[in-house]
Amino acid sequence: MAKLTKKQKEAASKVEKNKLYSLKDASALIKEIASAKFDESVDIAVRLGVDPRKANQMVRGVVTLPHGTGKDTKVLALVTPDKEAEATAAGADYVGLDEYLQKIKDGWTDVDVIITMPSVMGKLGPLGRILGPRGLMPNPKTGTVTMDIAKAVQEVKAGKIDFKVDKTGIVHAGIGKVSFDANKIQENANEILQTLLKLKPTAAKGTYIKSIYLSSTMSPGIALDPKAV
Structure with a gap:
């Protein structure tokens, strides 16, 4: 396993283990723990309770992020x-x-x-x-x-992006940059989470949103409370 740099250790120490953060708190914390010299991308990873191998449980959609992705899409x-x-x-x-x-x-x-x-x-x-x-x-x-x-x-x-669940049941999406205001990160993340809720397949049983992580290019992941979505 690669050794963590001093900055990475410092960032990791600010994220409480086993704590589930609110989207608002996580959006502020992601800015605080970003340590790279470039404008890191902010990503969201959502684990869904679906079986992507079954056509009736495939989750795919599009969403227009209210504040764009922060990158120039070619x-x-x-x-x-x-x-x-x-x-x-x-x-x-x-x-x-x-x-x-x-x-x-x-x-x-x-x-x-x-x-x-x-x-x-x-x-x-x-x-x-x-x-x-x-x-x-x-x-x-x-x-x-x-x-x-x-x-x-x-x-x-x-800022329109499309996303789909991967074979492990996770949806990954880039939702902005750490230079964004915390409220813009929060609103972009909320937009994709609300879109995912609307796309819940009727065939999916049990817990639909199992876990949510917010991270930036170089930072550790911050666990969000799925029940608060």
Whole structure:
């Protein structure tokens, strides 16, 4: 096991073991224990009482964080020529079609979100093995396959993120930066927690939200009280 640095030990000492924090207190504490020289990302990890191997217990959704993610999301708009001006005006970082399809085939995936049109999805099928594992495959359920390209680009740029439960039953999401005010971290975290509650599968039995942890890039996790959500 790697040894903790002096700063990491100091941060860990401020987080009480076995204590379940309120979202408000955890949002303030995460700022206090962040020690890196860069603006650390703030993440939330929620363990759900679901079996993701069963289709009727898969939890997936989208949420627009009220204060954005704090990072500049790089968007690729794979669109036909008649939609290129619309995508560019909305703020897409890369706009085009065939040349970007070729770049992806050659291994380029330096984007955060890909937005496309229904008529283009057929061309993306063969790229599934490249895009799928990186979470980049556009999906109508997350609003990334649409004819309203401008709206989709603007929403992603404003802080819209999609999430899904992983095979271990955990939902991970980046919800901001430690430079955010504590109340903004709290409101972003609350937005995703309330969205998860609405997405509870009817097939899920027992405790739905089992545990919640808030952490930053270099900090220890802070346990939240799931009953307080």
